[in-house]
Every structure is written in structure tokens, then in C-alpha cells.
Amino acid sequence: MTITYRVVDVRSDVIDPTETTIVGARSPEDAARQALDLELVRSGRRKDLVARIYWQPPGQPMNMVRLYRRVVG
Secondary structure (H helix, E strand, O other): OOOEEEEEEOOOOOOOOEEEEEEOOOOHHHHHHHHHOOOEEOOOOHHHEEEEEEEOOOOOOOEEEEEEEOOOO
């Protein structure tokens, strides 16, 4: 079964952030790459937070992961 990911872009301070639905991505990172055209990682500082990704496999609870901008250096 194909999993649908909901990508929430949290880079702005608006109350209702932009959401994009991605069907068939391989992972939350892949869904973010398709929706935002960015390579994001699962760990980082709060100021580098870019998106929250939600998905729910059939018969299981909702999952969420925060993805951050990759910091080079």
C-alpha cells in the first residue's frame, strides 16, 4: 500500500503554514525533497527547522518527524 505524506513548511511565521501532500515517496526525507526541492535531515537546531512531515501506515498511529536544513561546516 502506498503511503501519503503531508509536508508542512514551517519556515514562515504564518499561523496556517503551507501544506503539500505527496503520494508514493520512499521516506519522509524523499517527500520533503519532492515538495520543497530541498535535501533535509532529521537532526538540527531549532532555528534550522524547515518542515514537519506526517504519515500514517495502514492500521498504525500517525507519525511525525521534523526535518532541518543541512548545516555544512
